[in-house]
Amino acid sequence: MPNKIVEIEEVGGGVLAAQFKRAIAEAAANMLDPNTGDGKRKVVLTVTLTPNKAKTEAQVSYEVQTKLAPPEAHEGTIFFGKSADGIVVVEANPAQETFEFPDGETIPERNLRSIGER
Numbered sequence: 001m002p003n004k005i006v007e008i009e010e011v012g013g014g015v016l017a018a019q020f021k022r023a024i025a026e027a028a029a030n031m032l033d034p035n036t037g038d039g040k041r042k043v044v045l046t047v048t049l050t051p052n053k054a055k056t057e058a059q060v061s062y063e064v065q066t067k068l069a070p071p072e073a074h075e076g077t078i079f080f081g082k083s084a085d086g087i088v089v090v091e092a093n094p095a096q097e098t099f100e101f102p103d104g105e106t107i108p109e110r111n112l113r114s115i116g117e118r
Helices: 011-032 107-111
Strands: 042-051 058-067 078-083 086-091
Touching (some): 011 042
8 A cells, every 4th residue: 555644624623724824825915015125935834743652643733923024214394283172183285284373373384393493
C-alpha cells in the first residue's frame, strides 16, 4: 500500500484550509489598500504535532497568522472651537471656507491667528 499523507483540506475538518484562504485574502486586500505601503506581507502557518508515548498518533494544533503592512501616516490640519451646542471640529478644506463659527469668524479668518492667541 502506498504512503498516505493527510491533505491540508482534511486537517481540522477543513478549518485549517479555510483559515489559510482567509489569511491570503486579508493579505491581498492589504496590498490593494492605497493607504498601505509597498512592503512585504506574510502569511504564517504553524502546525504543532505532539505525539503519544507509543508514537502512533499525535495531537495536532494549528494557527494561521498574518503580518500586514500598517496604514501609512498622514498629516493635516484641523480647526476647533466652542459653540452653543458644544465643541466644533473641522478640517482645513477649501469647500468649508464658508463655515462660520459662533463668534462670527470664518475659517480663513481663524487661519490668520494661531489658536494660542485666542
